[in-house]
């Protein structure tokens with residue numbers, strides 16, 4: 421069954437007809453030609469399809485497009501504002517460049533969206549599995565960054581660079 | 593390809609009616625389990641009733657005469673529940689259990705209701721090319737003779753050795769949580785401990801709920817031992833993995849004597865396992881490692897293991913002892 425849904429993707433209003441079984445990831449990539457989110461595992465295990473959905477980090481492979489009618493989505497392309505042609509990078513993107521936070525780059529759009537989500541969650545005082553004091557404000561230590569970014573796998577093993585990039589962006 | 597209808601009801605009552613009237617219907621929460629099952633061919637509903645936007649997203653305190661508690665709407669996301677100030681201060685084991693599960697992204701999507709009703713991660717259940725009595729009744733159990741590292745050790749049956757995967761459920765069952773259910777005949781309250789069922793000869797049913805039963809909230813009592821509590825999860829890697837075993841524990845000591853203790857285990861059974869026998873053995877005694885090990889041994893008296901999951905009983909003994917002794921140390925620290 422087809423349904424028509426509306427999404428705001430990287431600042432642009434888009435309308436698209438999707439089969440009810442279509443995931444948000446396929447709607448973005450195959451129907452709207454928004455290819456920043458990547459399909460890695462398609463089962464919620466790798467994080468490469470991560471976007472910001474209504475401001476929070478979210479997987480798009482385990483989400484049905486119809487269920488997110490009206491959502492506001494920011495992909496790695498739209499992070500800097502001004503779309504793919506923006507001449508300035510988001511601080512998290514710049515940090516990934518500065519620290520070689522990737523090799524092949526396939527996981528990177530998901531990593532940067534996830535990192536933006538992490539920084540926001542920390543700013544809002546959200547604890548993590550490794551936070552010792554649940555009631556205090558978390559410090560973004562290396563262990564905290566590793567734990568909070570554990571939903572994003574990198575097959576190239578660029579983890580040291582990713583860690584350094586998130587550390588830099590947190591201080592920025 | 594089969595067609596799939598999608599409905600977004602305006603009220604919980606509309607949702608229940610839609611599923612009651614349509615035998616092939618399923619509720620959709622955050623979708624992190626069900627959408628995966630659609631792809632894997634494990635679930636093939638004809639209608640999805642999306643309940644994720646129903647206004648069931650409040651966390652509020654209540655007092656029902658028998659005591660105070662925290663009511664959590666079925667749509668409260670796992671991340672929001674873990675970050676809620678009252679959960680962090682009064683129910684640390686709940687926050688810890690949530691934070692030990694899945695990933696930051698998934699916790700932003702997953703709902704409280706969907707989390708409790710997620711289905712087993714048994715590799716054979718998730719692989720439609722293999723026999724599995726839970727997925728396809730009567731086809732056999734591949735896990736009994738197959739890959740058994742995650743298999744149940746308590747309450748399993750010759751038809752199914754799957755374990756329940758939710759971390760949150762283990763923490764909540766330790767706290768005598770009640771599940772608020774809206775069904776065809778109206779609202780009712782079900783103790784979480786009675787929500788899930790052992791596989792027996794019908795592993796296809798995970799719970800005692802009817803298909804149209806909608807979970808609208810859970811009610812967590814804020815009485816007794818809750819504040820001095822934690823959740824300890826043992827897994828194959830440090831993060832983003834399901835439990836080998838897990839222990840939810842809460843403790844209250846009066847002059848060194850156990851006056852309240854809650855113990856629940858994950859990774860051991862088809863249900864989140866409340867270790868009531870172990871609790872009873874500890875009440876009224878001083879909390880020593882020896883006493884805990886004996887209490888756990890008592891709870892595990894009917895445990896059945898195979899070569900691949902024989903590590904679980906000793907791991908439970910150590911993890912339960914470590915967790916409770918840590919709480920006891922914390923208690924001494926705080927009373928100083």
Ligand SMILES: Cc1cc2nc3c(=O)[nH]c(=O)nc-3n(C[C@H](O)[C@H](O)[C@H](O)COP(=O)(O)OP(=O)(O)OC[C@H]3O[C@@H](n4cnc5c(N)ncnc54)[C@H](O)[C@@H]3O)c2cc1C
Nearest residue numbers: 464621622623624625626693694703705706707758759807
């Ligand atoms: C890679 C990965 C790792 C994970 N790791 C962990 C982990 O370590 N620990 C852990 O506990 N979990 C883990 N999970 C599972 C995750 O927590 C669950 O998928 C999630 O909690 C399910 O919630 P949901 O809202 O997305 O449910 P959905 O997928 O929407 O629904 C799940 C089930 O509940 C039913 N349902 C949903 N809402 C209701 C309702 N209100 N009333 C009645 N029925 C309802 C649906 O019909 C469906 O059968 C992991 C998942 C993935 C993909």
Ligand code: FES
Nearest residue numbers: 460461462467481
């Ligand atoms: S593609 Fe979505 S998590 Fe891997």
Ligand code: FES
Nearest residue numbers: 523525574575576
């Ligand atoms: S850079 Fe290649 S997968 Fe991460």
